[in-house]
Amino acid sequence: MSEQAVARPMNGSWIRDKVLLGLTPAEYLKSLVTPANGIIAVILAAGIPCLILRFWKGLGAVTNLSQTYPWGLWVAFDVISGVALAAGGYTVACAVYIFGQKLYRPILRPAILTGFLGYVFVLLGLIVDLGQPWRLPYQFFLTPGTTAVMYEVGWCVFLYLIVLGLEFAPAALEWLGLAKLRRLLEMMSIGIIVLGVTLSTLHQSSLGAFFLMTPGKLHPFWYSPFLPIFFFISSITAGIGMVIVESTLSHRAFHDRLDPKAHVDMDGITLGLAKAGALVLFAYFFIRLQGLAGSGRWDLLLTGWGAWYGVEMLGFILLPSLLFLFAVRSGSVKLARIGGVLTVLGVLLNRFNVSLIAYNWTLPNRYVPAAAEILISLTIVTLGVVVFRWIVNRMPVLAEHPDYRGSH
């Protein structure tokens, strides 16, 4: 699928060895001609002009945003869902470092990379969505709105991006051969991890806090004073689900980058994640039920919205919890993977429900994203995947660097 990972001894220039995977420029360019890259090229060829149009002619030219729907696909998907799906970084880091679960060591770096790139592309999505993105730093240096939830989110995401960068840096430093710097970072690692988990708790829950001021606009089944807690807990499930999905895809797409002698117990890891996922999803289901009870609107259960709520609760929270349970009982990695996919879809569905679908539930006119909006979202995700692939093909993410074996 990807560029050839042909192992060649280090000869010629640093660029040739590190960037071009040991190939000559001509060979490297030739190796880029693959069907997958063809699809990527098509997406980017269509999406980048849309991006240019967005900045040149304004948001109205490419989106279906309106005065009643100020937040659309980009906020719902690229920003709010993106942050939730990047939660694998802190959940796996917490499991490995704080809870000492060494079983998950092999997936720690891919999870942190997914997290890091996830947040970078959340930032990109935000820049695309903001009316005047060049003013982003104003909240830190000019006129901070300290009472705003977004202020807390802004600081947290900013600091967390730095934390994720520091957590991923050892892999990059190994790639570059900078052993001393790498050792320095290793010493700080537990502090960085604790900071990362704390920051994540804060901003994952604050994304839910955004909607605390919308009780009249958000359907009672999704509105709750406990929205921050719901978002925090579901970010843990999102992290678990995403890591299962991402490791499955990575092991298939990048199997030539894996170290065959490393004997990674992927099945054991997947089932371990499934066990954690089952427990968290089960608890999450019940606290969401509390949200339902707190709304007091049992009368709305028999409406279309009630059915939709049932779909999210039963099909995308309870069902994956039970699938994970059966997967662990029967040792079926396949069931665990299906559970992972459903969990990820469930978090996506919840974020979309809160920010778009159940938002303005009483209004007859619904917002539907414009084609250009969808294309731009797709472009952002595609760019993320491309960068992920570039890094995995060069840096010791899926396998240990031979010079630093066993040093984690």
Place this chain on the structure above:
Amino acid sequence: MNGHEFLSPHATKAVEYGIAVAYLLLFIPFWRAMSSPAKARVTARAFSFADLFHVPDGVHLHRGHAWARPGAAAVAIGIDDFGHGLVGPIDAFELPAVGWRVRQGDVAFGIRAAGQSFALRAPVDGTVTEVNPLALSDPAALHRDPYGAGWLFKVQPNRLSRDIKSLFSGERARKFLAEAAEALQLAFRPEALSLAQDGGALVHGIARELDPEHWDDMVRSSFLTR
């Protein structure tokens, strides 16, 4: 949140407490279902064990851990990697001579290891046409490629298609080996096997690791020649 509540505040609070209690009650069976010991964990382990056993295409396994691979001229016969792993380093093979007839399921050949003799059953009917010289000159090396260069002898089959029906191949063969590993694990300390796993492959000669006193019985019952 204001006006239209369906239930009184007292009733709502009662429902909330009720949901919390229901959760606690349901949590107990949920947790137990997931932590269901031996069975669940063993099955989970067995799957990773199955990864250690790779049965190539075209190879058919006999219950006694001999294998048969039909070729252009004759059918090659050997011992599967589970069998090799079980026994460990082999001192010598006792193989039938060219021209001898073997019958599926009958004792047809044997090995000597650590001062003991073990018999194995033939996987198919046929007449021996060739014996692997490597088996006689360097028996300890054969386990490295149990299904390829580790063939022991070849036979000219007389009822191959009928014989093959009682053999395992492909996924069923992997499952058979995984179940064999599971059976071992049920009988012995799981830690011994996980230590083996950390080493990256089944320790060669695991029978001796698991049960130093009765390892020969374990091998013979696996080979179905107790």
Place this chain on the structure above:
Amino acid sequence: MPFDRRQILKLAAAAGATAALPGPGGAEAALTRPSKDARAVLVDTTRCIGCRTCEVACSEANRLPDPESDVDFKSLRTTGPNQFTVVNMASQKSPGGEERYAKTQCMHCVEPACASGCVVRALEKTPNGPVVYHTDRCLGCRYCMVACPFGVPKYEYTKAAPLVRKCTFCAERQAQGKPPACAENCPAEALTFGKRADLLEEAKKRVYGNPGKYVPRIYGEEEAGGTSWLYISDVPLESLHLPQNVSNTSYPEMADRALSAVPFVITLWPPLLMGLWAMNKRKDEVAAAGKAGEGRHE
């Protein structure tokens, strides 16, 4: 003029005691400390004739394009990036058979959701009442639009450097001691500009002093924790197209409940996590020592 300055001053003196009591929104601290002189407008829709002079005056004062001249009131109009106030007809006639109209604009809440939620304080509640917008700060996140329960802020989606647009309560005119353009120009005296406390008193006087004439409700007294634009009418307030799903708690309070947990998480998470880390590290060390011991025995 039904009201002259003397009468207002008399009312103010008489209402002195009432003004000293905590206003709606309760004893909790407001986002800014509202001055006792905080201004408001009382909209008495029994007087409004639907002439839309307020719309014209507003557009002149804010240098906006003229509002459309002929309006049949059959469909509901909303404010927009270039129209800060609109007059709509009520869906119900008065008990006397007359049409009723009501003007909508920014409510300039006592504790505005938009200002509390603005990450760069582009929207700011001034002590004297107006919620003002600073064009040089806004980064266009549009959260004010999400947060406002009245759906007031409008966005310039067609511009490359877009701004949020809404009624300014004529803050500049007020700074010069003048009333907002709409209130000053209303020929039917439906809009009374004054101190919020005084206007609440006046509203109560009209509503409860004329039993049966008015609907017994002052819209804006409690809505969103209290707004600067107060409405009284002789038709149900819903028929005036004033949102009915507005909570009586102040909106910033809802967010503040969650934000107040932040310092606790920042303080408690690190020791909790470090404690768990230390516990598990110790457990591993003990296990490793145990295994080494075992190995020696074999």
